Amino acid sequence: MMGGDFAPAEPLKGIQQYLDEVVAPAHLHLIGDSAQLETLLATYTIPASTFSITHAPDVIGMQEHPTKALKEKPKSSIAVGFYLLATGKIDAFISAGNTGAMLVGSLYSLKPLEGVLRPTISTLIPKENGGTGLLLDVGLNADCKPEHLNQFATMGSVYAQAILGISQPRVALLNIGEEEGKGNLLCQAAYPLLKENKHIHFVGNVEGRDVLLDKADVMVCDGFTGNIILKLAESLFEITRAKGIMHDYFDRFDFEAYGGTPVLGISKPVIIGHGIAKGNAFKNKILLAQKMLEKDVMQKLAFEIAS
Amino acid sequence: MMGGDFAPAEPLKGIQQYLDEVVAPAHLHLIGDSAQLETLLATYTIPASTFSITHAPDVIGMQEHPTKALKEKPKSSIAVGFYLLATGKIDAFISAGNTGAMLVGSLYSLKPLEGVLRPTISTLIPKENGGTGLLLDVGLNADCKPEHLNQFATMGSVYAQAILGISQPRVALLNIGEEEGKGNLLCQAAYPLLKENKHIHFVGNVEGRDVLLDKADVMVCDGFTGNIILKLAESLFEITRAKGIMHDYFDRFDFEAYGGTPVLGISKPVIIGHGIAKGNAFKNKILLAQKMLEKDVMQKLAFEIAS
Numbered sequence: 001m002m003g004g005d006f007a008p009a010e011p012l013k014g015i016q017q018y019l020d021e022v023v024a025p026a027h028l029h030l031i032g033d034s035a036q037l038e039t040l041l042a043t044y045t046i047p048a049s050t051f052s053i054t055h056a057p058d059v060i061g062m063q064e065h066p067t068k069a070l071k072e073k074p075k076s077s078i079a080v081g082f083y084l085l086a087t088g089k090i091d092a093f094i095s096a097g098n099t100g101a102m103l104v105g106s107l108y109s110l111k112p113l114e115g116v117l118r119p120t121i122s123t124l125i126p127k128e129n130g131g132t133g134l135l136l137d138v139g140l141n142a143d144c145k146p147e148h149l150n151q152f153a154t155m156g157s158v159y160a161q162a163i164l165g166i167s168q169p170r171v172a173l174l175n176i177g178e179e180e181g182k183g184n185l186l187c188q189a190a191y192p193l194l195k196e197n198k199h200i201h202f203v204g205n206v207e208g209r210d211v212l213l214d215k216a217d218v219m220v221c222d223g224f225t226g227n228i229i230l231k232l233a234e235s236l237f238e239i240t241r242a243k244g245i246m247h248d249y250f251d252r253f254d255f256e257a258y259g260g261t262p263v264l265g266i267s268k269p270v271i272i273g274h275g276i277a278k279g280n281a282f283k284n285k286i287l288l289a290q291k292m293l294e295k296d297v298m299q300k301l302a303f304e305i306a307s
Numbered sequence: 308m309m310g311g312d313f314a315p316a317e318p319l320k321g322i323q324q325y326l327d328e329v330v331a332p333a334h335l336h337l338i339g340d341s342a343q344l345e346t347l348l349a350t351y352t353i354p355a356s357t358f359s360i361t362h363a364p365d366v367i368g369m370q371e372h373p374t375k376a377l378k379e380k381p382k383s384s385i386a387v388g389f390y391l392l393a394t395g396k397i398d399a400f401i402s403a404g405n406t407g408a409m410l411v412g413s414l415y416s417l418k419p420l421e422g423v424l425r426p427t428i429s430t431l432i433p434k435e436n437g438g439t440g441l442l443l444d445v446g447l448n449a450d451c452k453p454e455h456l457n458q459f460a461t462m463g464s465v466y467a468q469a470i471l472g473i474s475q476p477r478v479a480l481l482n483i484g485e486e487e488g489k490g491n492l493l494c495q496a497a498y499p500l501l502k503e504n505k506h507i508h509f510v511g512n513v514e515g516r517d518v519l520l521d522k523a524d525v526m527v528c529d530g531f532t533g534n535i536i537l538k539l540a541e542s543l544f545e546i547t548r549a550k551g552i553m554h555d556y557f558d559r560f561d562f563e564a565y566g567g568t569p570v571l572g573i574s575k576p577v578i579i580g581h582g583i584a585k586g587n588a589f590k591n592k593i594l595l596a597q598k599m600l601e602k603d604v605m606q607k608l609a610f611e612i613a614s
Contacts, residue, residue: 176531210542
């Protein structure tokens with residue numbers, strides 16, 4: 001409840017929206033300063049039976065060093081959240097707080113799924129034809145090995161199937177050049193692995209000019225490249241808004257509206273949101289976590305990686 | 308004269324425009340099928356004293372394998388052009404033909420400047436505030452070492468000074484994360500070299516969200532990342548046009564209008580254009596080659612790299 005630039009008011013608004021819209025809502029555990037939350041809750045019409053409050057008096061600031069802050073602030077809402085998740089008190093954990101702390105918590109409080117070499121984070125890509133693609137890794141793994149890209153492909157494919165509802169996701173390698181054998185050393189070595197990967201429908205290389213086109217549903221790359229693309233795409237939204245360029249297409253670059261990004265390859269859903277998240281984004285994050293649990297995404301990932 | 312989708316008509320239009328606009332034009336060597344060129348020239352008002360024709364009966368197609376085609380077609384306009392350049396018959400070489408053949412020719416017909424580890428190609432980046440930045444490498448060097456990025460920085464800085472007219476170019480490392488020590492292994496190792504580089508004004512890391520902002524005049528990255536960004540930016544122009552999103556800012560993503568990109572780090576100007584180049588782009592390519600010669604860009608590059 002304490003994460004993001006507008007906490008705890010916007011998280012609470014999101015909860016209100018979630019409870020208003022969803023027929024069978026999950027039980028929500030609100031982690032944060034209980035006095036502050038209770039005062040604020042008095043102004044909402046949220047039934048007491050739908051939530052529990054877990055008191056966490058500390059907050060990890062957006063600029064704090066993740067590992068250091070997690071260690072020094074065991075009573076911060078993020079540290080408490082990971083404790084509850086790791087001990088099975090909650091099934092999924094959502095925050096728009098310090099991204100680094102959320103990633104460090106995901107990697108070190110939880111176990112990676114059996115056989116997962118590197119957990120990964122992804123972003124949704126608004127295709128120019130109205131479709132939505134998935135790009136991963138977008139920053140958790142700056143340096144990758146070919147076998148990492150190959151696992152990102154499998155994990156991205158499972159996620160696209162279960163969450164985006166794409167029955168046979170087309171998986172592509174983000175590369176420079178179209179043919180097999182092109183690209184940097186990483187892509188040259190990853191291509192044959194992807195071609196042999198029986199868990200995915202591999203459609204070959206896509207280039208930078210294809211990222212926004214509907215050439216593939218899942219695009220894999222190292223986290224350096226993916227993060228540059230993600231942040232460039234985010235800046236496009238801001239630039240078009242600042243210049244008054246209004247168009248449906250650029251509305252879809254409002255990544256904040258999507259909710260958040262899950263960490264894939266770990267044992268439980270962790271959803272990381274933008275610091276600027278508003279109520280609607282918090283609602284979407286809760287919905288995403290719920291869908292990941294309902295669709296057994298973690299079990300499916302574990303099965304595909306292990307088999 | 309035979310390079311690009313609309314050759315030789317558009318190259319000739321560009322020459323006409325160039326001669327109409329420039330007070331002290333260079334002497335132009337037109338390389339291509341002489342019969343075809345002479346027939347077409349009869350319909351233009353280009354004074355015979357301003358050009359010479361060098362007959363080259365062959366053409367390297369846009370889809371041909373660069374190295375193979377250059378070897379098997381010594382009488383192609385590109386092969387003849389590099390022969391004339393290497394033997395000092397011409398001072399600069401311009402083509403909108405097969406990009407790969409132009410790059411192979413640049414690297415193997417000409418010498419790299421003394422001390423240059425890897426020649427590089429760049430692209431202009433339209434900044435949201437109206438300014439123009441330089442991004443390099445954009446595809447010639449898919450895998451880079453830290454010392455390559457450091458040289459790209461020096462070469463980009465010289466180019467931005469001489470050609471873009473920026474007196475003290477701000478040079479940045481394209482990275483994920485703002486602080487020193489962030490990023491992939493390449494960036495972590497390149498940062499201290501850039502910091503110590505006395506030939507540049509290093510301003511630190513920029514991120515993907517800064518690419519289109521005015522944070523730096525020159526941004527260096529490996530050719531894989533740069534090529535992805537270049538092609539993504541090119542696709543933005545096409546997507547906005549296709550959707551009827553008209554705005555001055557996206558007009559500036561029409562990379563075709565810029566003319567072409569020079570290969571930096573070799574002994575003479577080679578300007579590579581887009582296949583779809585029209586007359587105006589050819590005019591701009593000639594102007595760029597002339598400016599590179601007039602501003603002694605090659606000598607300045609050689610001096611900065613050697614000292």
